[in-house]
Amino acid sequence: MDKAFSNLLKHIDKLTSIKKEQVYQWVKRYVEPTSSVGGRLINEMRETRFKDGFECPHCNSEHVVRFGKYNGRQRYRCKSCSKTFTDTTNTVLFRTRKGNEWITFVDCMFKGYSLRKSAEIVGVTWVTLFYWRHKLLNALKQIDFEQFEGIVEVDETYFLYSQKGQRGITERKPRKRGGSSKHRGISHEQVCVLVARDRTKATVSKVACMGRIVKIKVEKMIGSKLTPENVLVTDAWRAYKTYAKEKSIEHYRIKSNDGKYVIKGLYHIQNVNGLHSRLKQWIDRFKGVATKYLDNYLAWFLFVDSRSNENTKHNIKDFLLSSFVFEMTDTYESLRLSKFNI
Template sequence: MKTAFRNLLNHIKKIDPRQQEQLFWTLKNTLFPIVQTGTLVDEMRETRFAEGFVCPHCTCEFVVRFGKYKGRQRYRCKACRKTFNDLTNTPMHGTHYPKYWAEFIKLMFEGYSLRKCEQILGIKWVTLFYWRHKILNALKEIEVDGFEGIVEMDETYFLYSEKGSKSISGRKGRKRGGVSKFRGISREQVCVLVARDRSKQTVSKVTCMGRIIKSKVEETIGHLLDSDKILCTDAWRAYMTYAKDKGMEHYRINTSKTGHVIKGIYHIQNVNGYHARLSHWIDRFKGVATKYLDNYLAWFQFLDMKGFDATTSNIKEVFVSTSLCEHYSTNQQIRQSKLVI
């Protein structure tokens, strides 16, 4: 038995790297199988229609079975007369390979590039690009319930990017992200506002171009803040005037005057740590098109909350929670999307 095993190992060493990789994924999926997409669809259906089966088009309760299409049960609404199935108005709607979605979500957790996912799944990377953004568009719709107690808030900046665009006006194209032609913070940089409480509830969104102003703070996150919260920020004046107008208790962290911590508990170290992790993670993409930046912020926010673990429960949560948003984008809508700030 030992001799046969050694012979097998020797044979594996002799085959080409591509075959070795295929063998690796075959063994991994056999020994450590993930939850099947069919099972996830069943769980999604139960969660989505927990309060009763309704039409996703008009929310009418008068729904009847209406045959099957490609092996999947189809329904028809008696009110609007439209047909639908379990995946209608979800990111999976209209895709040709639904059985691969669970595996693709797992590969997203593990940080594989689209090219590598193409090798593993046998699906073109362009198709997987649209899959990714259908998932992220839905993740972006999920908002935190609210903040509690001390809320840390600070902004970080990314260089404005038109990555993937065939025509760029006003400047030359950059390579691998590039650098700004201006020093410091300028209108060439995109401001991302991050707010985070001590229970790690986090909001991170694209806010404006250049330095943040008071009105943009209110527009981005004002609905989650009130006078009961305690705000911790750096010394930028926009935060001071915002907190004053809101009637919030406010601690300004000016390291040259107050140090990094006030009274032992008021600081912005959690949000600054989040910035560092976000910047390091997003560097791997060698530049992200600004119109898709909110999608990537939502992706990182979810990964950071889940510890980047590709567990069965986390895969289920992505699948079910994104399906509950009833958010569906076509490939053309994703391709032609624009960022409005």
């Protein structure tokens, strides 16, 4: 037996990286079948989603009764609207026939594998995985918090507007691997991503507008999370100065031109600028991201960055649970036909 095992290891060592990953996933499923892992995950999802009691996802009524089973899962019936539902209705897993493969796919996402490599490992097409990715991220970006605490650093970063994957572009020549802007500096070809972060690492990172940020966009993005007790620290852009003055928020401006990056040894925007740097490096691996999906990737990055990109069972489960508990009714068709709107 030991000799057979040694020979097996020699053969595995000669396999390609993708084949090795397939063997690894097979062994993992054999040791701990994904059906049991997936079942436990569904149970945890149900407990989290319905922690305040069962509620109909169609009409929000609490008058719900058990109503047999569907595809091996408990089905429920609402006595108010008479519609039926399961634990996964209006979630990422709704109507999917490959629930167990989602765990393997998220494992691949954490490892930074491309969609094509992931497809070989998971056993579905890369196009299917593209929509799985965005169904997960559409749900994940609903994670939110109420208000910032204390010092809040705010700064913006920019990405070139991209229509990656879109056919029939007529208003400009196609770009190769992202391309470059026709204009120098910040222009309306640039997508502005506003990042605001307090010292507890509560973070907003979303697409704000095209071109330079303006006061009304600052209010829309972070106004509800700021109070007069906060201290705002920004660069010297005038929109922030005007906004802080109107809202009576204490404000410090970092003017890089005079070489001063820290005020009173405490007020700076280094945390936000560090996050910008990590974001740019992380997103470069996708060789261009369609702007209409950019908010999804921003949500994904915040999740992995907050966990130092660690690929652990706990993080994979946390990622799935965080995505599954939010309502998500998007279909492949609605994701494909979605438009970029500010």
